[in-house]
Amino acid sequence: MNSLREKTYLFVISVQIFLLCFETNYMIKKCLYNKCGDDLNRELCIVHNVNFRNPTNILDSRSNIEWPKGIDTHFSGKSFREVPMNLEFEKGAYFLDDNKMNFKNTSWCLVVVADIQTQSRESYMTELGGKEANVVFLEPDDHGKLYPAISNTLPWKHFGRKNIGYIYAIHHGAEYIWDFDDDNMGLIDLDMFAAKTNFKYNIPCSGLSKPMINPYPYFGVKETYSWPRGFPLEEIRNPAVTPDICHSNASLTIGVIQSLANKQPDVDAIYRLTRDNPFDFNATVESQLPLIIPNAVFTPFNAQATLWAKPAFLYLPLPISVDGRVTDIWKSYFAEYFFHRLDIKLIFSPPYVGQDRNPHNLLKDLKAENDLYMRSNMLINILSELLNNCNSLGLQNLYDELYKRGYIELEDLKFIRAWVKTVEAIYAKSNDIAL
Incomplete structure (x- = not known):
């Protein structure tokens, strides 16, 4: 395996302010569902007969647990390096390994979050061709120096170290974050979603009888059935999860754009x-409109080729107590609970990227993904029920609820408190994010 593809967590951030339709509106909307007497929503009101775990009781009985105290102290002075602004990429392109990543906007910069087994910064920069001015390389020692409260809760040799990069981007004024894996080549075109281009999209024509949608069939696949990782297996053959779609150009607030990947x-x-x-989708950016996921409807998205806009930044964190094959899917479902409450939209777009997949042991992946197969459907029902009950949970409260039901472990309760306190510190003088 090429040394550049060792455990590093990569994404790019845009610091330029765009006049898009990404309006900042955090007023909580009215409850999205009718009450449980409605036949359409009766299945969403299931009382889950499970043994809930109480995080408070566990903490009371385990005095050795140390929760994050206060907030990170390294937010000013000379304790962190500024992200370079107004970056210029040679000929509008950036090279990663042997693959070319096109950056149409020159204000993009690359953030690399190194883990303890990653090659050195010097070696990495040499392979990148000496474009140090365009890259922020966060070495392991930087994590604790910059964001100690968060770093102290994160395991090493874990995908969750990417959370350090997320908070770094937020801290340094990012307006958009392109979250990607090192084996995905390509970059979404922001101009396609700008208000000035008269942004058009597809959306289901009417209410759905299921609180979920399978986006893959809309983009053309040769298989009879195709579905994204994390979609409930028991619903794959259900025609209710692929409803008819209609065209629209009504204004909306974009939170996340998931680019599909070819190959x-x-x-x-x-x-x-x-x-x-491997396979390619039939749809192209030129031939197919993006698909909007409507309110109160869930579908999984990943951390491999997703553009995050500022209204959704608070919901970026990856859970750390679950397997790497599960963490970005759980993150997506958790985030969608808040998207529906705040009327922030998730969009699936035709492929902007192609994936040259790193080697995987599929049987190990099968074992690691067990929670996705067995528990995704129930997770959607739980989140739908919380919406149906008009519960205005904060991020910490939602994690507590999902800990009670066994979807995450105690480590995540510690982490999410550190995350929220750090974001609060960053936005202390701003109303950009409602906590």
């Missing part, structure tokens, strides 16, 4: 072991 799309191990792959 090696994001599918689970069951798919890879049983169906034809």
